[in-house]
Amino acid sequence: MTAPLMTPDFEYCFELRVAVDDAFPIGGSTPEEGLHFAPITGGAFAGPRLAGRILPGGGDWWNGRGLTVRLDARYVIEAELGDGATAAVDVVNRGYWRTDEAGIARLEAGDELDERELYYRTAFVFQTEHPALEWLTASQFIGYARPEPGHVVIRVFRLV
Secondary structure: OOOOOOOOOEEEEEEEEEEEOOOEEOOOOOOOOEEEEEEEEEEEEEOOOOOEEEOOOOEEEEEEEOOEEEEEEEEEEEEEEEOOEEEEEEEEEEEEEEOOHHHHHHHHOOOOOOOOOOEEEEEEEEEOOOHHHHHHHOOOEEEEEEEEOOEEEEEEEEEO
16 A cells, blocks of 8 residues: 655745846857856845855856756855854755746846746755754755845745
C-alpha cells in the first residue's frame, strides 16, 4: 500500500531587499543573452524570524537564454541578534527567472510584475558559525522574488 504524498509546508522567515547595480555582459553576442554580472551594493531584510542588512560587495551572475534566465548570486548578510550584536551569514542563492512575451512587454513599459505573474524562484544555502543562527544552516529555503527599480526583493521561506 502506498502512503499518501506529503504536502509541503513553508514558514515565512524574512524579506530581502537587495540593492543591485545595472548588470553588464561578460559573454554572449545578443543583448540580454549570455552571461552577465550585477553587483550587489547593499540593502536590508526584515521579517518574523530575522532582520539585518545586506553588505555591499556580492554579486549576481546570470545567464539569459530567450525568455529564461538562470541566476547565481552570492553575498553576505549581517543578522541582528539583539543587544546590538550581529553575525555575518554567507548567502548562496540560485534559481530561475522566466516570463512570456506579454510579461516582457509589460516590464519594458514600466509595469511591475509580482511573484504570481513572474516565475522568479530561488533556492538558498546559508552558512554561518554563529550558534543562534544554526537554524539557517540546517534547513532548506526557497525564495519568491520580484524586481523593483534598483532592487531585487525576495520573500524567503523555510521548508518545514
